[in-house]
Amino acid sequence: MKIHIPTPLRPYADKQATVTVEASTVGQALEALTSTHPELKKHLYSDGGKLRAFVNIYLNDEDIRYLAAKEATPVKESDSLTIIPSIAGGRPSISPRGKRG
Amino acid sequence: MGDGQGAIWDADGAFVVIELSSVHHSALRQHGEETYPHECCGVLLGHAAEALNRVEAVVRAGNTRTDSAHNRYNIAPQELVRIQREARESGLDIVGFYHSHPDHPAQWSVTDLAEAHWMGCSYVITSVERGVAQQTNSFRLTGEGEDDKKFKDEEVRVVSAAAS
Numbered sequence: 001m002k003i004h005i006p007t008p009l010r011p012y013a014d015k016q017a018t019v020t021v022e023a024s025t026v027g028q029a030l031e032a033l034t035s036t037h038p039e040l041k042k043h044l045y046s047d048g049g050k051l052r053a054f055v056n057i058y059l060n061d062e063d064i065r066y067l068a069a070k071e072a073t074p075v076k077e078s079d080s081l082t083i084i085p086s087i088a089g090g091r092p093s094i095s096p097r098g099k100r101g
Numbered sequence: 102m103g104d105g106q107g108a109i110w111d112a113d114g115a116f117v118v119i120e121l122s123s124v125h126h127s128a129l130r131q132h133g134e135e136t137y138p139h140e141c142c143g144v145l146l147g148h149a150a151e152a153l154n155r156v157e158a159v160v161r162a163g164n165t166r167t168d169s170a171h172n173r174y175n176i177a178p179q180e181l182v183r184i185q186r187e188a189r190e191s192g193l194d195i196v197g198f199y200h201s202h203p204d205h206p207a208q209w210s211v212t213d214l215a216e217a218h219w220m221g222c223s224y225v226i227t228s229v230e231r232g233v234a235q236q237t238n239s240f241r242l243t244g245e246g247e248d249d250k251k252f253k254d255e256e257v258r259v260v261s262a263a264a265s
Binding site: 007008085086088091 | 215
C-alpha cells in the first residue's frame with residue numbers, strides 16, 4: 001500500500017512524497033514505514049510511543065484514531081495512508097484577563 | 102517583509118522568499134475581507150525549495166473554529182487530506198498556508214508558532230482592519246522539529262499574473 005508523506009517529513013523519508021510498503025494492517029504499515037525510515041519515528045510519535053496529538057493519519061478518508069479496530073484495521077494493497085500534521089493558529093486574545101492567546 | 106525593517110537575512114545569511122502572482126496575492130487578501138470579523142484560512146500549493154516557495158494555486162479552506170473564529174483558525178484534517186490529494190494529482194505540493202488576523206497586526210502569535218508543524222512551509226498572515234486587508238506578511242517555519250522550531254521573516258514577492 002502507499003503512504004503519502006507531507007512536505008515537512010520528506011527529508012526523513014529520502015525526500016519521497018509516497019512510500020510503498022507491504023502490510024496487512026494499519027499498524028504494520030506504519031511499522032514498516034518507520035523501520036525503513038527510522039528518523040520519521042520521533043516526528044510521528046512522542047517519547048512514550050504515542051502518536052503525536054498534532055499528527056493525523058488517514059486511512060483513505062478516515063482518521064485512524066476513529067477506526068473501530070484502530071491500528072489493527074486490515075488494509076488492502078489499493079488503500080492509502082496519508083500523514084497530515086494539523087494546521088491551526090490565531091491571533092493573541094485581547095482579553096485583559098490574562099488569558100494567553 | 103516582516104516588520105518592515107527588511108530583517109529577512111538571519112545570522113547565517115539564509116534568505117527565504119515566497120513568490121506568488123498578483124492574482125493569488127489578491128485572492129488570499131480578499132478571503133480575509135470576506136470572512137471578517139472572523140479569521141479566514143487556506144492552503145498554498147506550488148513548488149517548494151529551500152530558499153523559494155513558489156505558489157501556483159490558492160485553495161480556500163473552511164475554519165472549523167466556529168467557537169472562536171474571530172481569533173482562531175483550524176483546517177479540518179479531512180479537508181487537508183483532500184487538498185493534498187488534489188495537489189498531488191496536479192503535480193503540486195503544499196508549500197504553505199494563509200490566515201487572517203482581524204483587527205490585529207500581520208505578525209505571528211504565540212499560538213501560531215505553537216500550532217505550526219509544517220517545517221519548511223510558509224505561513225502567510227494578512228491583517229484585516231475594519232474589514233479591509235492591510236499588511237500581508239509571510240513567515241517560514243524552520244527547524245528540525247518541535248523543540249527548535251521558529252518562524253523566520255520571509256520576503257513576499259508578488260509577480261504579475263502574466264509572468265507567472
